Amino acid sequence: xxxxxxxxxxxxxxxxxxxxxxxxxxxxxxxxxxxxxxxxxxxxxxxxxxxxxxxxxxxxxxxxxxxxxxxxxxxxxxxxxxxxxxxxxxxxxxxxxxxxxxxxxxxxxxxxxxxxxxxxxxxxxxxxxxxxxxxxxxxxxxxxxxxxxxxxxxxxxxxxxxxxxxxxxxxxxxxxxxxxxxxxxxxxxxxxxxxxxxxxxxxxxxxxxxxxxxxxxxxxxxxxxxxxxxxxxxxxxxxxxxxxxxxxxxxxxxxxxxxx
Amino acid sequence: xxxxxxxxxxxxxxxxxxxxxxxxxxxxxxxxxxxxxxxxxxxxxxxxxxxxxxxxxxxxxxxxxxxxxxxxxxxxxxxxxxxxxxxxxxxxxxxxxxxxxxxxxxxxxxxxxxxxxxxxxxxxxxxxxxxxxxxxxxxxxxxxxxxxxxxxxx
Numbered sequence: 001x002x003x004x005x006x007x008x009x010x011x012x013x014x015x016x017x018x019x020x021x022x023x024x025x026x027x028x029x030x031x032x033x034x035x036x037x038x039x040x041x042x043x044x045x046x047x048x049x050x051x052x053x054x055x056x057x058x059x060x061x062x063x064x065x066x067x068x069x070x071x072x073x074x075x076x077x078x079x080x081x082x083x084x085x086x087x088x089x090x091x092x093x094x095x096x097x098x099x100x101x102x103x104x105x106x107x108x109x110x111x112x113x114x115x116x117x118x119x120x121x122x123x124x125x126x127x128x129x130x131x132x133x134x135x136x137x138x139x140x141x142x143x144x145x146x147x148x149x150x151x152x153x154x155x156x157x158x159x160x161x162x163x164x165x166x167x168x169x170x171x172x173x174x175x176x177x178x179x180x181x182x183x184x185x186x187x188x189x190x191x192x193x194x195x196x197x198x199x200x201x202x203x204x205x206x207x208x209x210x211x212x213x214x215x216x217x218x219x220x221x222x223x224x225x226x227x228x229x230x231x232x233x234x235x236x237x238x239x240x241x242x243x244x245x246x247x248x249x250x251x252x253x254x255x256x257x258x259x260x
Numbered sequence: 261x262x263x264x265x266x267x268x269x270x271x272x273x274x275x276x277x278x279x280x281x282x283x284x285x286x287x288x289x290x291x292x293x294x295x296x297x298x299x300x301x302x303x304x305x306x307x308x309x310x311x312x313x314x315x316x317x318x319x320x321x322x323x324x325x326x327x328x329x330x331x332x333x334x335x336x337x338x339x340x341x342x343x344x345x346x347x348x349x350x351x352x353x354x355x356x357x358x359x360x361x362x363x364x365x366x367x368x369x370x371x372x373x374x375x376x377x378x379x380x381x382x383x384x385x386x387x388x389x390x391x392x393x394x395x396x397x398x399x400x401x402x403x404x405x406x407x408x409x410x411x412x413x414x
Contacts, residue, residue, distance in 0.1 A: 001280045002280075003278060003279065003280055004279050004280060005279050006262070006279030006280075006323055006325045006326075008325060008326070008328060027323075027326075030321060030322060030323070030326070031303065031321055034282075034303070034321045034322070034323070035302055035303060035321065037280070038301065038302070047279065049323070049325070049326055051326055052328075075315070095392065096306070096391040096392025096393075097316055097370065097373070097374075097389055097391070097392060098306065098309055098316045098317050098318045098370070098392050099303065099318065099321075099392060101312075101315040101316060101317050102317050102318075102321065102322060176304075178391065
């Protein structure tokens with residue numbers, strides 16, 4: 001690791017101030033960032049740890065919305081969210097227990113790893129991502145591989161998930177990394193169905209619009225039978241080819257609908 | 261360099277660390293608590309698991325300064341006050357829950373965290389909880405048996 005200064009502000013305002021410095025970056029749970037630093041793939045001058053800020057911790061559930069502060073760990077989401085079981089279950093299957101005790105929802109969304117779980121939940125739920133500057137719809141947030149619409153120095157503070165009528169997340173584990181080889185999150189709001197896919201595309205999380213249309217008129221796994229996913233643009237690595245991933249998208253979508 | 265202060269195994273400790281000093285390096289190098297093992301250093305293997313404020317974490321994937329003011333328990337804190345083995349440790353010895361022993365500190369710390377959350381876990385729950393702890397010797401069977409025995413003994 002290259003050396004850096006680590007700061008631990010105790011309030012959101014102090015954190016925003018610290019992040020305005022040249023070369024400053026956010027340290028949330030660190031479960032991706034610290035391995036990245038070890039590989040010398042990042043070289044911040046200053047890391048601003050937000051782990052000590054109580055304003056960024058906690059879950060509240062009111063009027064069909066689950067609100068999660070950005071610094072809340074996956075473990076806490078898994079253990080406390082009651083009104084959105086698919087979201088709690090997703091959080092409870094990220095990484096392993098020790099990783100879930102450190103990794104945070106804000107860190108996961110800001111990193112936008114193409115195989116991370118949370119982006120699928122946020123996109124399928126059209127969650128509202130609030131920062132110190134504004135509120136961004138999940139539909140406008142994810143901009144491709146590790147890219148988001150966050151500006152320099154902008155910090156996620158809270159994520160609001162509208163609770164769907166039915167939802168399920170199906171994750172095909174990559175067993176070594178425990179990221180999703182392919183993960184599909186299906187959420188149904190009245191007649192509106194959203195299908196978000198992670199782990200599959202080189203552009204990161206995306207909505208499978210053909211499946212959404214088919215499911216809007218017939219919400220059953222058989223509605224997916226006649227559809228095919230184009231393997232163009234899918235991720236290809238030693239764990240799976242483009243066509244393998246394309247097929248998995250269909251298989252996992254069917255499983256998710258069946259489990260709703 | 262900065263000064264970090266925390267409670268480790270019930271004692272208040274402090275030391276001079278860099279921003280990049282990992283908690284695992286702090287407990288091993290500054291405190292000479294070398295029971296916490298560094299296996300992979302990539303947050304995969306779990307040999308470095310310690311408890312921070314009661315939660316199992318991979319100490320190779322947390323900075324020492326992030327533990328400022330926290331209560332940390334390492335494998336050295338798992339023995340009884342008289343120095344005899346704690347319940348989980350004793351269960352590992354009784355059930356031959358280790359071969360080379362390298363992963364054992366992390367296994368014991370994860371097991372203790374599991375039993376704190378879930379005092380009577382099923383075999384499936386034990387195996388799921390150990391997803392982040394890798395053992396290359398035992399095939400996990402005796403580790404699972406050890407944790408079942410520790411649950412029964414508690």
